[in-house]
Amino acid sequence: NAGVTQTPKFQVLKTGQSMTLQCAQDMNHEYMSWYRQDPGMGLRLIHYSVGAGITDQGEVPNGYNVSRSTTEDFPLRLLSAAPSQTSVYFCASKPVGQGNIQYFGAGTRLSVL
Amino acid sequence: DQQVKQNSPSLSVQEGRISILNCDYTNSMFDYFLWYKKYPAEGPTFLISISSIKDKNEDGRFTVFLNKSAKHLSLHIVPSQPGDSAVYFCAARGTQGGSEKLVFGKGTKLTVNP
Numbered sequence: 001n002a003g004v005t006q007t008p009k010f011q012v013l014k015t016g017q018s019m020t021l022q023c024a025q026d027m028n029h030e031y032m033s034w035y036r037q038d039p040g041m042g043l044r045l046i047h048y049s050v051g052a053g054i055t056d057q058g059e060v061p062n063g064y065n066v067s068r069s070t071t072e073d074f075p076l077r078l079l080s081a082a083p084s085q086t087s088v089y090f091c092a093s094k095p096v097g098q099g100n101i102q103y104f105g106a107g108t109r110l111s112v113l
Numbered sequence: 114d115q116q117v118k119q120n121s122p123s124l125s126v127q128e129g130r131i132s133i134l135n136c137d138y139t140n141s142m143f144d145y146f147l148w149y150k151k152y153p154a155e156g157p158t159f160l161i162s163i164s165s166i167k168d169k170n171e172d173g174r175f176t177v178f179l180n181k182s183a184k185h186l187s188l189h190i191v192p193s194q195p196g197d198s199a200v201y202f203c204a205a206r207g208t209q210g211g212s213e214k215l216v217f218g219k220g221t222k223l224t225v226n227p
Contacts, residue, residue: 042219090156100145104156
């Protein structure tokens with residue numbers, strides 16, 4: 001059971017470039033979310049989804065887009081990367097209405113130059 | 114406005130002693146609290162949780178205490194082991210706009226010295 005898988009693990013971008021951070025889970029969880037972790041800031045919610053076709057904004061959504069076409073996948077898109085988006089990104093999932101524990105992926109470390 | 118606060122960025126204890134990590138929150142509507150543990154280059158992993166209707170939950174060496182009137186919770190690790198060295202995040206579950214969300218504190222880095 002792979003759990004939550006994030007790719008890539010590391011990425012370096014130039015300002016203005018676009019990219020997609022991939023997240024996949026094999027636990028059939030309806031709820032998926034994206035967080036960013038910055039030094040001294042903890043984890044902050046970017047976007048989340050309670051099921052296929054349903055997404056919503058979190059605490060820091062600006063500069064990021066998401067879509068949820070399947071239960072398994074929840075990609076995070078940076079349309080025009082900025083140095084302020086240099087961070088470690090974590091994807092998480094949990095079943096809706098059952099329990100409160102979110103399961104996290106290993107993270108993607110992104111540097112925007 | 115930070116709703117979940119971990120005021121100690123770091124904590125150092127000796128192996129075998131008790132580690133106490135603290136967390137304060139401001140939103141009285143939070144109904145569930147969790148502690149996550151994070152090693153470098155890994156994602157956070159769930160450690161222990163407590164419902165707002167309880168004041169204590171214990172799991173082996175780990176105990177979480179909740180004081181609702183003070184809006185304070187703490188994680189006790191007894192006895193502490195070097196493998197417990199990690200960053201610990203406190204998180205609180207709330208509902209906004211009909212959707213539940215977790216709000217995290219900034220984390221406390223625990224170092225257990227042999």
